[in-house]
Amino acid sequence: MLVAVLSVKGSPGVTTFSVALAARWPSATRTLLLEADPSGGDVGTRFSLASTPGLMSLAAAARRSDDPALLWQHAQALPGGLPVVAAPPDADRARAALSALSDPATGAGVVRTAASVPDTAVIVDCGRIGAESPAMPIVRVADAMVLLSRAHADDLAHLARQLPVIGRWTAHPVMLLVGEGYSAAEVARELGVLPLGRVPDDPRGAAVLCGRPSALRWGRRGPAHSALGQVAHKVAKALAEHAPRSAPPRQGPAENRPIPILRAVPGVPTNSVSANGLRLAPPPSPPNRKTTSRGGQAS
Numbered sequence: 001m002l003v004a005v006l007s008v009k010g011s012p013g014v015t016t017f018s019v020a021l022a023a024r025w026p027s028a029t030r031t032l033l034l035e036a037d038p039s040g041g042d043v044g045t046r047f048s049l050a051s052t053p054g055l056m057s058l059a060a061a062a063r064r065s066d067d068p069a070l071l072w073q074h075a076q077a078l079p080g081g082l083p084v085v086a087a088p089p090d091a092d093r094a095r096a097a098l099s100a101l102s103d104p105a106t107g108a109g110v111v112r113t114a115a116s117v118p119d120t121a122v123i124v125d126c127g128r129i130g131a132e133s134p135a136m137p138i139v140r141v142a143d144a145m146v147l148l149s150r151a152h153a154d155d156l157a158h159l160a161r162q163l164p165v166i167g168r169w170t171a172h173p174v175m176l177l178v179g180e181g182y183s184a185a186e187v188a189r190e191l192g193v194l195p196l197g198r199v200p201d202d203p204r205g206a207a208v209l210c211g212r213p214s215a216l217r218w219g220r221r222g223p224a225h226s227a228l229g230q231v232a233h234k235v236a237k238a239l240a241e242h243a244p245r246s247a248p249p250r251q252g253p254a255e256n257r258p259i260p261i262l263r264a265v266p267g268v269p270t271n272s273v274s275a276n277g278l279r280l281a282p283p284p285s286p287p288n289r290k291t292t293s294r295g296g297q298a299s
């Protein structure tokens with residue numbers, strides 16, 4: 001299974017959550033974390049990994065072979081043994097490696113092939129993404145996309161504008177809110193899509209996932225006891241349940257696929273999302289209900 005983790009605005013904790021998701025993926029599955037952030041990697045620095053092997057050596061090798069074992073051959077181990085293919089911290093080098101890896105001729109192919117092996121999960125940290133991102137070819141062939149967004153009005157307004165497009169990137173997109181802010185029910189009402197859950201603000205859990213000294217231990221399967229680790233495990237289980245039995249690469253342009261399924265809310269039409277900003281989805285009743293945008297926040 002191939003899972004792309006990303007944001008469209010800010011730095012809501014994509015790398016931290018990607019590490020958590022990979023570390024807490026159901027244990028029957030062989031799991032690997034691929035850092036594919038075109039703005040440069042953080043995992044290597046955070047965990048004092050060697051500069052190679054990693055994304056650069058993988059991209060070079062992928063020109064010559066599409067062996068599903070390649071990803072594992074270019075991985076290093078995080079504490080607890082989680083294999084990670086780390087991106088170089090330099091953005092230019094990360095972009096160059098990703099562009100090579102996403103070449104349609106060799107392509108996201110090697111990532112897709114590795115993730116299609118049964119009982120395998122490849123979790124990809126795509127960073128902050130846009131249509132021009134060199135990580136986009138991986139998103140487009142992913143089985144699931146996890147979109148992280150802070151739950152404040154500005155982040156959600158930004159997201160609302162892009163949802164109709166984002167929903168077409170991947171067959172199974174899900175949204176997670178991060179930290180304090182609007183409740184899932186409010187977001188569902190405002191955006192017309194139901195968040196799968198909320199990533200808690202958990203500095204101690206995040207510290208261990210970022211390689212910083214912490215009272216929490218990493219352990220064999222990751223930081224199981226942090227609030228962040230527990231949510232990651234629930235999300236991983238929910239995603240794994242949707243794992244395709246065999247995952248053929250999808251054909252054809254994404255635009256031809258059926259539209260947004262960012263967990264549409266029952267009773268709220270998916271086309272109720274405003275194309276130009278955050279607004280309330282049409283209220284079912286009563287007709288004179290207040291529809292002004294809120295400035296405040298709720299949790």
Ligand SMILES: Nc1ncnc2c1ncn2[C@@H]1O[C@H](COP(=O)(O)OP(=O)(O)O)[C@@H](O)[C@H]1O
Nearest residue numbers: 011012013014015016200201202203206207210
């Ligand atoms: N859920 C969280 N709770 C508290 N701090 C977090 C959380 N997720 C990430 N952080 C912290 O925020 C900072 C940025 O996280 P990172 O995962 O690198 O964000 P991104 O990849 O979106 O840029 C790091 O210092 C990390 O420890």
Ligand SMILES: [Mg+2]
Nearest residue numbers: 014015037127
């Ligand atoms: Mg990051």
